[in-house]
Amino acid sequence: MVKSNCALSPEAWTIETERLLLRPFTLDDATAVAALANNRNLSERTLYLPHPYTEQSAIDWIATHADNFRNDERYEFAITDRETGTVYGAIGLSHNKIHRKGSLGYWIGEPYWGNGYATEAALALVHWAFSVRGFHKVYASHFDFNQASGRVMQKIGMNLVGTLVDNLYKDGKYITEQLYEIVHSNTK
Ligand SMILES: CC(C)(COP(=O)(O)OP(=O)(O)OC[C@H]1O[C@@H](n2cnc3c(N)ncnc32)[C@H](O)[C@@H]1OP(=O)(O)O)[C@@H](O)C(=O)NCCC(=O)NCCS
Numbered sequence: 001m002v003k004s005n006c007a008l009s010p011e012a013w014t015i016e017t018e019r020l021l022l023r024p025f026t027l028d029d030a031t032a033v034a035a036l037a038n039n040r041n042l043s044e045r046t047l048y049l050p051h052p053y054t055e056q057s058a059i060d061w062i063a064t065h066a067d068n069f070r071n072d073e074r075y076e077f078a079i080t081d082r083e084t085g086t087v088y089g090a091i092g093l094s095h096n097k098i099h100r101k102g103s104l105g106y107w108i109g110e111p112y113w114g115n116g117y118a119t120e121a122a123l124a125l126v127h128w129a130f131s132v133r134g135f136h137k138v139y140a141s142h143f144d145f146n147q148a149s150g151r152v153m154q155k156i157g158m159n160l161v162g163t164l165v166d167n168l169y170k171d172g173k174y175i176t177e178q179l180y181e182i183v184h185s186n187t188k
Pocket residue numbers: 041042045046105106107108109112113114115116117118119120141142143146147148149151152
């Protein structure tokens with residue numbers, strides 16, 4: 001079951017799942033974010049996480065969120081434990097208002113991998129995108145060596161669109177990506 005509260009201002013938007021509370025980040029999260037994100041196993045699998053990732057990196061990143069929320073351009077949520085408040089990771093969705101679609105991205109801190117948190121958060125955010133924000137399509141891509149992320153996309157019902165050969169150039173190497181999507185009318 002997914003519960004969301006979007007009647008309030010964006011700073012108070014939340015999405016609840018069985019185990020998780022997705023909520024906007026605040027600057028108080030910077031220490032926790034830096035502790036989790038300063039990890040090569042995350043930066044190697046993502047496009048935008050620098051390494052090293054400092055507390056200042058987290059502060060600079062979190063400072064961009066409020067305007068993005070208010071302008072309906074991008075929604076970035078902390079993935080937290082709904083009982084303890086522990087920050088497990090982050091999940092974000094861009095918003096292309098003209099085409100009613102957006103791109104999904106996420107990371108979970110390595111100590112918390114394998115608990116189904118990314119899947120639970122992604123399922124909730126896609127549901128929220130369709131039912132609350134009026135999206136028609138959500139898409140996502142993963143580096144081809146990152147099978148765990150591909151599993152998350154499959155488990156939330158996304159369909160493989162295709163392979164984007166040598167789509168990115170990162171750290172001196174070309175990276176092939178797998179592109180997935182889900183269309184609202186196809187959700188169960
Ligand atoms: C990808 C990531 C978000 C997954 O988070 P998570 O909370 O561990 O994901 P879940 O537990 O919901 O699901 C992971 C699935 O991948 C599977 N998996 C894990 N490692 C795998 C591997 N090397 N090969 C294939 N499948 C793998 C798990 O078994 C699980 O599938 P299952 O439920 O069918 O068994 C996390 O590993 C991460 O943050 N990685 C670094 C950043 C990143 O890759 N972000 C996504 C960029 S596209």
